[in-house]
Amino acid sequence: MKALSIRNLRKTYKGGFEALKGIALDVEEGDFFALLGPNGAGKSTAIGIICSLVNKTSGSIKVFDADLNKDRELVKSYIGLVPQEINFNQFETVEDILLNQAGYYGISRKKAKHRTEICLKQMQLWDRRNTVSRRLSGGMKRRLMIARALVHSPRLLILDEPTAGVDIEIRRSMWEQMREVNAQGTTIILTTHYLEEAENLCRNIAIIDHGNIVENSKMSSLLARLNVDYFVLDLAESIAMVPEIPGFSLELEEDRLLNVAVPKDQSLNQLFQELSKNNIQVLSMKNKSNRLEQLFMDLVTQNQTTHVHS
Amino acid sequence: MKYSIAFRTIVFKEIRRFTRIWPQTLLPPAITTSLYFLIFGTLIGERIGDIKGASYMTYIVPGVILMSVISHSYANVVSSFYSTKFQKHIEEILVAPVPNWVILAGYVCGGVARGLLVGMVVTSISLLFTEIPVNNIWIALAVVLLTSTLFALAGFINAVFADSFDAISIIPNFVLTPLSYLGGVFYSVSMLPEIWQKISLGNPILYMINAFRYGLIGITDVDIQFAFAITGGFILLLIIFNLYLLHKGVGIKN
Structure with missing residues (x-):
């Protein structure tokens, strides 16, 4: 069964801005789904419409086969929302x-009371249950919003940038909590600007840009499309000139930092042999960027170019 | 009833809110009305004498009670619902399966609860200054309940349209208070020149105050049935308008 099915969803705001241009999207039950896109792409508008916070212009939305137009209350009962901004009573x-x-x-x-205890314990907030919410730390406030969204045992949990502004340690512990919720059978739709988060958690992905879905596929098949890896090499000594190595693209980022683009069909051994021949010693290397980040940028840039030309 | 839990949740949340901040919500009307009774009732009232057979103090008590009920029913809904919008926790209700009429009923009942509680506080204080001969308790209770409902509904409209904290104080300060004072709280309209008597009849609060005064002390300047019809008519009108605003999402949905 599909947890979410969207067809030809359009939203035009007063003033004529077209936030959604007839998108279609399916999310399977039990999935951990990433909905990504740059700021202003239409993600929050789509989520707002699904959760009855924004009125749509046209189109249809079904949640577990319940039609939002006909069974709005049933649809609402299926959904738990963790919004982008803190929105509880402080x-x-x-x-x-x-x-x-x-x-x-x-x-x-x-x-x-029973559900509250379960959710607060799951989000490690039970010992804070009598605390006035404005006194919580940023990470606790984020976890409180997840606990609140889970209190009615939703079948579909929508997380709109749930880890925005929290440190990496808390973010990773929140990932574990989200995985646990998904493992218990709750379908999750996640929007985030931390693409590492989406890559780690989600099995399927859609990318939205300028109100259109520009990509919708399995995370693994999307990542498989990436045919170039980018590395940063930390050099032992500074070099006067960047050597030319056939098959690789090299660029000096700083005095002793060398950026290298390595196509999938090229061997790293060959790269290091060529560097040794040029008397360049490499102390360490790391991935330049998250793999999904690179793909995301490629897709969005490509769409923006199309958008400008059309 | 299917939505009784959601309805009770909103009402109890509202009651908890205004009782938690009682120094802002319950104490001021107690002090203000004590001063009214002391200055207008005792000090000035003794020089004015009786109005339509009642002492001036007794004459002003119903108006002062109802004026407090009106302002607090209105203030509760407008400030609470606007804060809910401002802090965005209105979204907690909007994403839940709560129909618009339950949202409206919940907030209005919260406003009525505060209006009635303030009414009881003011009545208790008035009993320290004078006796209230109850003419018809059912009319008095019906009027206070309907008036409180009407102004809670009006407060909801104000909150829906408000886009700043200034916007929630304009109507109470520049419309409600003048209309209450000119609605015969401290005088009988029969004491006014004829032209002002006719103008006063255009003020809906005049009917409510007089109907309440009739219920408590048996004196009125207007027809009681007409007063009920006006109040009921306005309530119906405001319910329909509020439900239309919620349906359209005015002020609460992007």
């Missing part, structure tokens, strides 16, 4: 925020 306690949210979903007080 004067309420952590526990009250979850109890209220459960109440809006029609969950009885007794069951709501």
Whole structure:
């Protein structure tokens, strides 16, 4: 069954700005799905429409076969949303925020207390349940929003940049929590600007740009398309001139940092042999950028070029 | 009922909110009305004498109570719903399967709860200054409940359209307060020149204050049935308008 099915979704804001230009998208039940795109691409508009926060101009949306136009309340009951911006009442306690949210979903007080305990423990916030939410740290606030979105046991969890602004340690622990939620059977749609996050967590991916879906495929097949790896080499000594090595593209980034583009069909051994011949000693090497980041940039740049020319 | 839990959640959240900040919500009307009774009722009132057979103090009590109910029912909804919009936690309700009429009913009941509680506080204070001979308790209760509902609904409209904290104080300061003062709280419209009597009849608050005064002390300048019809008519109109605004997402959906 499809967790989400979107057809010909359009949104034109007052003033004529066309945020979505008839997108179609399918997300399978149980998937961990990445919805990526640059700022202003239309991701948040699409999420806003799915979650009934934004009125659509036209198109259809089905969540677990329930039509948003006909069964809006059923669709809402299936979805849990973690929005981009902190949007809970800063004067309420952590526990009250979850109890209220459960109440809006029609969950009885007794069951709501039970679900609140489970969700807060899962997000490691149980010992903070009586804390007024504005006193939480940034990472805790983000986890609170995930706990709140889970309190009614949604079948589809939408995470709109859930780790924005949190440090890498907390981000990684949040990844584990999100994996756990997905493993329990909840379908997850993730938008993020940390492409490493999408590559680590998601099995399928769509890239949206200028209101269009420019890519929609399996993460593995998308990454397989990347035919060049980019490395940064840390050199023992500075070099006066960048050597020319056939099959490789080299560029000096700083005094002792050399950028190298290595096509998939080229051997790294050959690169190092050629560098040795030129008396260049390499102390260490690392990937220049995240693999998905490179693909993302290629796709978005390509789409922007098309957009300008059309 | 299917939505009773969601409805109760909104109402109790509202009640918790205004009781948590009682120095801002419940204490000021107690102090203000004490001063009204002391200055207008006791000091000035003794020199004015009786109005339509009631002492001036007794005459102004219903108006002062209802004026507090009106301003606090309105203020509760406008400030709470606007803050909910401003802090964006309105999204908590919008993403949940809560129909618009439940959202409206929840906030309006929260406003009515505060209006009635303030009404009880002011009534208790007035009993320190004078006796209130209850003429018809059911009329008095019906009027206070309907008036409170009407102004809670009006507060909701203000909150929906408001885009700044300034915008939620304009109507209370420049419309509600003048209309309340000119609605016969401190005087009988029969004391006014004829032209001002006719102009006063265009003020809906005049009907509510007089109907409430009739319920409490049996004195009125207007027809009670007409007063109920006006209040009921406005309530119906504002319910329809509010539901239309929520349906369209005015002020709350991009």
